Amino acid sequence: MNSLRVCKVFRNSSSKSDILLRGFATSNVHNENHKCKVLVVGGGADGCAVAAKLSSKVGVGKVLILEPADNHYYQPMFTLIGGGIKTLKDSYRPMSKVLPTLAKWVKDSAVKFEPDNNTVYTANGDKIEYDFLLVATGLQLNYDKIPGLVDALSIPKGKVCSNYSPKYVDRTYQALQLFKSGNAIFTYPNSPVKCPGAPQKILYIGEHYLRKSKKRQNANVVYNTSLPVIFGVKHYADQLWKIIEKRDIKVNLRTNLVEVIPDKNQAVFQNLDKPEEKFTTDYEFLHVTPPMGAPDALAACTSLVTETGFVDVSKDTLQHLKYENVFAIGDCSASPNSKTAASVAAQSQIVYKNMIAVMNGVKPTRVFDGYASCPLVTGYNTCIMAEFDYNLTPLETFPIDQSKERISMFYMKKDLMPPLYWHLLLNGLWNGPGFARKLMHFKFS
Numbered sequence: 193m194n195s196l197r198v199c200k201v202f203r204n205s206s207s208k209s210d211i212l213l214r215g216f217a218t219s220n221v222h223n224e225n226h227k228c229k230v231l232v233v234g235g236g237a238d239g240c241a242v243a244a245k246l247s248s249k250v251g252v253g254k255v256l257i258l259e260p261a262d263n264h265y266y267q268p269m270f271t272l273i274g275g276g277i278k279t280l281k282d283s284y285r286p287m288s289k290v291l292p293t294l295a296k297w298v299k300d301s302a303v304k305f306e307p308d309n310n311t312v313y314t315a316n317g318d319k320i321e322y323d324f325l326l327v328a329t330g331l332q333l334n335y336d337k338i339p340g341l342v343d344a345l346s347i348p349k350g351k352v353c354s355n356y357s358p359k360y361v362d363r364t365y366q367a368l369q370l371f372k373s374g375n376a377i378f379t380y381p382n383s384p385v386k387c388p389g390a391p392q393k394i395l396y397i398g399e400h401y402l403r404k405s406k407k408r409q410n411a412n413v414v415y416n417t418s419l420p421v422i423f424g425v426k427h428y429a430d431q432l433w434k435i436i437e438k439r440d441i442k443v444n445l446r447t448n449l450v451e452v453i454p455d456k457n458q459a460v461f462q463n464l465d466k467p468e469e470k471f472t473t474d475y476e477f478l479h480v481t482p483p484m485g486a487p488d489a490l491a492a493c494t495s496l497v498t499e500t501g502f503v504d505v506s507k508d509t510l511q512h513l514k515y516e517n518v519f520a521i522g523d524c525s526a527s528p529n530s531k532t533a534a535s536v537a538a539q540s541q542i543v544y545k546n547m548i549a550v551m552n553g554v555k556p557t558r559v560f561d562g563y564a565s566c567p568l569v570t571g572y573n574t575c576i577m578a579e580f581d582y583n584l585t586p587l588e589t590f591p592i593d594q595s596k597e598r599i600s601m602f603y604m605k606k607d608l609m610p611p612l613y614w615h616l617l618l619n620g621l622w623n624g625p626g627f628a629r630k631l632m633h634f635k636f637s
Contacts, residue, residue: 232257234259234328302329379415379416379449397572425584588629
């Protein structure tokens, strides 16, 4: 049975009137004025999860979701697609099937934020007025910031690939299959990234593929990362260095990709500690993790964001430091946690409870501990399940040493996490493993 939804829609050229919306409504008419109790900007995992919780609480049609995409992608699967373990069609559902049915979907994107007026403007020219705002825009992929990269990614059956976009992810496995001999280079950019472990996951999967296909002896596998460490949490970094040494992978720290020269199959890198030093290297395979940042429209609203363009929220409550009716969740937030889907699950309940508190005139008290999980896939059947908090202290769910490569963790990543995502997280029913962790470690208080 379809739910009925009511949301006030005011046309610029007519008097105010209520329009009854049946089923899952979308806005296709330009220059409309919308009014709603809660505006959620972004229909990714973060926006979806909190919108599901809020729409069930505040009522039918009172939550409006602003999202332009036709499809919703389970992005953590892209690593497995790049290794030929999953396919692109496994990774997405139609957006209309995953957004909460009690909310209204405006199929459009935000182009201007006016938090002083509780207003957002859309690309189609609509004006949306809200009582409360949740910013869940995610990160913007800036492939164009590396000269030559977009051209290289447009070459059919080319040697340059990237797991981060559904447009390019199929190129990775194809490029691995076509590889014969030479440099196989993997990069990590000098910017924030979604799922910071992903650039390494494809490194390990790629190296394992080369061994399986009898090409490893002809390959020089290189990981060029802008970071000063292999991984931010020492507990897991120590194990990763052992894997790197065992597999004879060359790692260059503080090394950033600054240009691709596709007609010569060459890449230019910069030493971030000595910016004047650059070097050019040939590649037979090049996996690029693109620079990322806050969406342009969001970064342009200086009263809403930090100097780096991320929503300026309390790292504890995820409430905006200036606007009490604004919250942010996920990758677009300035909170210093690792940007992963697991963080979104843990944040969703915190944001939901704190938004409801503010709606009721109460100071928000729920605190986010910075939980993040990064399943570091290290091959075609092994995985290190990294879990940690704001302080980069391990926060492991299972009563075992999760820094070790395990087959069980690989199949949890491959087979258990996707249905958990589709059926629980997006429906607002999964808040992370906190409760399970207490049970497994006998912490009942």
